[in-house]
Amino acid sequence: xxxxxxxxxxxxxxxxxxxxxxxxxxxxxxxxxxxxxxxxxxxxxxxxxxxxxxxxxxxxxxxxxxxxxxxxxxxxxxxxxxxxxxxxxxxxxxxxxxxxxxxxxxxxxxxxxxxxxxxxxxxxxxxxxxxxxxxxxxxxxxxxxxxxxxxxxxxxxxxxxxxxxxxxxxxxxxxxxxxxxxxxxxxxxxxxxxxxxxxxxxxxxxxxxxxxxxxxxxxxxxxxxxxxxxxxxxxxxxxxxxxxxxxxxxxxxxxxxxxxxxxxxxxxxxx
Numbered sequence: 001x002x003x004x005x006x007x008x009x010x011x012x013x014x015x016x017x018x019x020x021x022x023x024x025x026x027x028x029x030x031x032x033x034x035x036x037x038x039x040x041x042x043x044x045x046x047x048x049x050x051x052x053x054x055x056x057x058x059x060x061x062x063x064x065x066x067x068x069x070x071x072x073x074x075x076x077x078x079x080x081x082x083x084x085x086x087x088x089x090x091x092x093x094x095x096x097x098x099x100x101x102x103x104x105x106x107x108x109x110x111x112x113x114x115x116x117x118x119x120x121x122x123x124x125x126x127x128x129x130x131x132x133x134x135x136x137x138x139x140x141x142x143x144x145x146x147x148x149x150x151x152x153x154x155x156x157x158x159x160x161x162x163x164x165x166x167x168x169x170x171x172x173x174x175x176x177x178x179x180x181x182x183x184x185x186x187x188x189x190x191x192x193x194x195x196x197x198x199x200x201x202x203x204x205x206x207x208x209x210x211x212x213x214x215x216x217x218x219x220x221x222x223x224x225x226x227x228x229x230x231x232x233x234x235x236x237x238x239x240x241x242x243x244x245x246x247x248x249x250x251x252x253x254x255x256x257x258x259x260x261x262x263x264x265x266x267x268x269x270x271x
Contacts, residue, residue, distance in 0.1 A: 015071075016088060019078045036076060043072045055225075101125065123160060137161045149217040151206040159210075168211045175204045229269055233260035 022031040046069040053065040077088040102125050105112035112118050126140070137160070141153050158164065165171045182197040209216035234256040238248060245253065263269040 015074055016078070019071075019074050020081075023078055023082065031075075034075065034079070036079060039072065039075055043069075046072055051221075101129075120160060123157075137163075146217055148202070148206055148220060151203055152210055152216055155203075155207050155210055165207070165211070168208070171204070171208045171211050175201070175208055178204045226264065230257055230260035230264065233257075233263070233269060 019031075022028045046065070050062070050065045050069050053061040073091065074088065077086070077091055081087040100107045102122050104110035104121075105118070110121070112121060130140070138154055138157050141150060141157070145153065155164075165174070178197065178201040182194065182201050185193040185197045206216045209219065234253050235245065237256045237259070238244060260269055
């Protein structure tokens with residue numbers, strides 16, 4: 001039920017009013033205690049929950065999770081408003097101005113005919129806006145991104161200034177080179193070198209994914225999901241027969257694993 005005091009406001013004004021009341025004296029103690037710093041992990045968690053909702057294909061769940069994600073900028077804007085730094089209107093105006101400024105082919109006279117050209121132009125405009133603030137071609141990548149995603153963004157930025165392989169065969173050769181170097185490190189039993197070579201191998205694989213237009217972070221996430229679904233099937237099959245994982249041989253677990261793969265291919269096993 002809507003709060004009678006704000007029922008005539010539009011939805012966005014209503015959520016802003018609710019958040020201000022939660023933060024005000026007599027509101028919610030937990031909400032009142034939050035800071036920009038304390039909310040950081042919630043922003044990341046909510047973003048991943050939106051991704052999970054998208055994967056389910058449920059519009060109802062996606063609507064709910066998008067609301068939870070939207071709560072985070074609302075929260076931050078009200079905190080900033082309380083210290084007279086900026087408010088939500090400032091955030092929205094800045095966003096609107098940025099979108100217009102970085103789409104001169106839509107809101108101006110510039111002609112852009114492909115998404116690749118738009119990405120390049122976006123980066124050029126972005127660099128002009130930042131000026132000396134970003135001297136490196138690799139600047140502007142958040143340091144706390146997941147490693148695979150960060151690697152992909154770094155290779156994309158390097159590619160835009162010409163630092164790249166010519167074709168996918170060269171990238172594949174680099175992957176095999178790094179794999180062989182990792183094997184050598186394993187043979188030498190050098191933990192430090194193995195870590196370095198494994199990192200090089202993963203970086204090369206990210207480059208391979210980029211050349212094939214595959215998001216390696218998403219690819220790995222989906223593989224993890226499939227693994228979890230198959231493993232759960234193995235556990236369920238053993239549980240149905242009154243046994244546990246520690247009570248059976250690996251060969252029997254593999255039998256149920258292959259069964260899970262067949263079910264997955266037939267669309268009978270959900271990740």
